[in-house]
Amino acid sequence: MEPDGLREFEGHRPRLFALAYRMLGSAGEAEDAVQETYLRWDGADRGGIRSAEAWLTTALVNLCRTWLVSARARRESYVGPWLPEPVPTARGELGPLETVEEREQVSLALLTALERLTPLERAVFVLREAFGYAHREIADMLDITEANSQQIFRRAGLRVREDRPRFGITPDHARELVERFLKAARDGDVASLEQMLAADVSATADGGGKVNAARRPVRGAAQVARYLVGLMRWEVPGMRLVVEEVNGAPAAVARVNGAPLLVVAVDVADGAVTALRLIVNPDKLAYFAGASGSAGAVDTMPDRLRRPL
Numbered sequence: 001m002e003p004d005g006l007r008e009f010e011g012h013r014p015r016l017f018a019l020a021y022r023m024l025g026s027a028g029e030a031e032d033a034v035q036e037t038y039l040r041w042d043g044a045d046r047g048g049i050r051s052a053e054a055w056l057t058t059a060l061v062n063l064c065r066t067w068l069v070s071a072r073a074r075r076e077s078y079v080g081p082w083l084p085e086p087v088p089t090a091r092g093e094l095g096p097l098e099t100v101e102e103r104e105q106v107s108l109a110l111l112t113a114l115e116r117l118t119p120l121e122r123a124v125f126v127l128r129e130a131f132g133y134a135h136r137e138i139a140d141m142l143d144i145t146e147a148n149s150q151q152i153f154r155r156a157g158l159r160v161r162e163d164r165p166r167f168g169i170t171p172d173h174a175r176e177l178v179e180r181f182l183k184a185a186r187d188g189d190v191a192s193l194e195q196m197l198a199a200d201v202s203a204t205a206d207g208g209g210k211v212n213a214a215r216r217p218v219r220g221a222a223q224v225a226r227y228l229v230g231l232m233r234w235e236v237p238g239m240r241l242v243v244e245e246v247n248g249a250p251a252a253v254a255r256v257n258g259a260p261l262l263v264v265a266v267d268v269a270d271g272a273v274t275a276l277r278l279i280v281n282p283d284k285l286a287y288f289a290g291a292s293g294s295a296g297a298v299d300t301m302p303d304r305l306r307r308p309l
Helices: 003-024 027-043 052-076 100-106 108-116 119-130 135-142 146-160 171-187 190-196 221-231 282-291
Strands: 197-206 239-246 249-256 259-269 272-279
Touching (some): 003 100, 027 052, 027 282, 100 108, 108 146, 108 259, 108 272, 119 146, 171 221, 171 239, 190 197, 197 221, 221 272
Antiparallel strands (some): 239 249, 249 259, 259 272
């Protein structure tokens, strides 16, 4: 590709990755989608393209729609609960996250809820809610009418936010709560943990069949508190528990020699923890390891945590 075409694409790459990630819930697949979009851009007759942004966005979002169909089929046979891949966001990996709304758009809670939508609903919702495209522009990209785009967006919004509270506290307050939460779990302080948990709290673990993890969500404050205390009894040499910004919010991260072993995303509302999402599948942590400056996440997984063949 000539330098101007490559330069044009590279200028859009961060936004394209952020869009693909919101569409697919997988950082690795998002990178692949961006690369495929580049190949299509390289082979296009760009002389007739009036807006590179519109062309690239249209190509990417429709590619993601196609990929979501096969992804749904794979997730139906996934071992245990499926959760989105975590992404470190302290360095702007998913764009500016300066407001509550911007942080919510990349939260693991919202990305999990987006799984309820059809590929078309997800495309309309993400383009409108996260990137602010007008319905007229969305209609052109997705080959639907403007009125249809508006209807799909309203329907998708209701389905995504059903029974799901929005962020209720500041990032600093959330970080302080996560730090206290981690200390209580490491100390085995079940009583203190229960006080931080909502009565109907749930803990969902994604091990993908590769790591020992609960196959069903654990529910209820007492049950989740005991579950977490048991989880924190791991005796892995060199393991450190730290609080990092993941998907726009403070999260607990267990690292061994710098490589991530576990990411725990925490939903907080009304001063209490309402949901926990634990990602331990090493495949789901590969992008996180590279983006946060560590390598070898898979190799550091202790043998006793792996599921026997």
